[in-house]
Amino acid sequence: MLFLTYTNSASLQFPHPAMASPFYAKYLPPHAEPRRLDSGGYLALRRGAQLPAPHELCKLCEEVGAEACFAPDIPPPPDANSAAYLQIEAKNLSTAEAAPCPLAPVVHIYPSPGAYAATLRLAVRVAEKVGAPLLGVGGAVPHLTAHRYALVRTSALEALQAADRIHLFGAGSPTTLMRLSLPPGVSTDWAGWTLKASYGKVVLPPEIGNGGERHVTGVKLHKKYPVLSRQEAEALYAWLLSRGFDVPSFDQFLEGLKTGYKYRAEINAYVALKWYEESFMQKSTSRLCLSDAGC
Numbered sequence: 001m002l003f004l005t006y007t008n009s010a011s012l013q014f015p016h017p018a019m020a021s022p023f024y025a026k027y028l029p030p031h032a033e034p035r036r037l038d039s040g041g042y043l044a045l046r047r048g049a050q051l052p053a054p055h056e057l058c059k060l061c062e063e064v065g066a067e068a069c070f071a072p073d074i075p076p077p078p079d080a081n082s083a084a085y086l087q088i089e090a091k092n093l094s095t096a097e098a099a100p101c102p103l104a105p106v107v108h109i110y111p112s113p114g115a116y117a118a119t120l121r122l123a124v125r126v127a128e129k130v131g132a133p134l135l136g137v138g139g140a141v142p143h144l145t146a147h148r149y150a151l152v153r154t155s156a157l158e159a160l161q162a163a164d165r166i167h168l169f170g171a172g173s174p175t176t177l178m179r180l181s182l183p184p185g186v187s188t189d190w191a192g193w194t195l196k197a198s199y200g201k202v203v204l205p206p207e208i209g210n211g212g213e214r215h216v217t218g219v220k221l222h223k224k225y226p227v228l229s230r231q232e233a234e235a236l237y238a239w240l241l242s243r244g245f246d247v248p249s250f251d252q253f254l255e256g257l258k259t260g261y262k263y264r265a266e267i268n269a270y271v272a273l274k275w276y277e278e279s280f281m282q283k284s285t286s287r288l289c290l291s292d293a294g295c
Helices: 022-027 041-047 054-064 082-098 113-130 140-145 149-163 174-180 192-198 230-242 250-259 261-279
Strands: 002-006 018-020 035-037 106-108 135-138 166-168 186-190 201-204 212-215
Touching: 002 022, 002 261, 018 022, 022 054, 035 054, 054 082, 082 106, 082 113, 106 113, 113 135, 113 149, 135 149, 140 149, 149 166, 149 174, 174 261, 192 201, 192 261, 201 230, 201 261, 230 250, 230 261, 250 261
Parallel strands: 002 018, 002 186, 018 035, 106 135, 135 166, 166 186
Antiparallel strands: 201 212
16 A cells, blocks of 8 residues: 655645654544554654654554554664664664554664564564554665665565565655565555655656656756656646546646646645556555545
């Protein structure tokens, strides 16, 4: 399942699986089901915020009505040596074990197979002890940024084999999912639907221009980034129209992409969810519905 991660006040009007960190849980709309609550570790690391205490996460998890919530975790630096990595992971897992509710522990991807396997075994034992519904796998984003897809996929599959059900954090963009080709049992999330929109970008399904993101605002850029071509815009318009997305005339569509941050975010979310549904969900017994039609 693909969860859309909420990182600001933008929200979607159609039903969808959603996740939020504790800092943005208040923006989850009522129709975002099922919900998950992230620990906030990544944002705390990036922005210097204080991680919520386990009892605070447990309380918020109940208030949000989430199906699964993750224990506080501090992601080890990608360049941490094995001793430092194991020390940080042990501390994270002890926090999960001591929580007053079944918060899912998180294990982080690490290049050393031995260190990762040792942490994974401990994480599975903690998850079973506390009764967590799944295991979180974090630390993928730095490796994905460096195009280490094989490492991320191998680590995710190893965790899935050990825990039966896992969540791989931050790997939910269409381009990333196409390259990872993850099996059922691995859920993931994506915050890029709003982040890309705020940068003036729209996301294409992989069958249009090999996917990826395109700038659409017409603003002169400091660096050379791909700009949405007329042909790609027409293809995206037709793709959305054929799947029941409510699009205006083509000229209005272009203007909305150029000037509307929330409009870009909505399209990015729809592209990601619908492409995921068509590429992965229909191959399994469960199916994600973006509308009442055919559900």
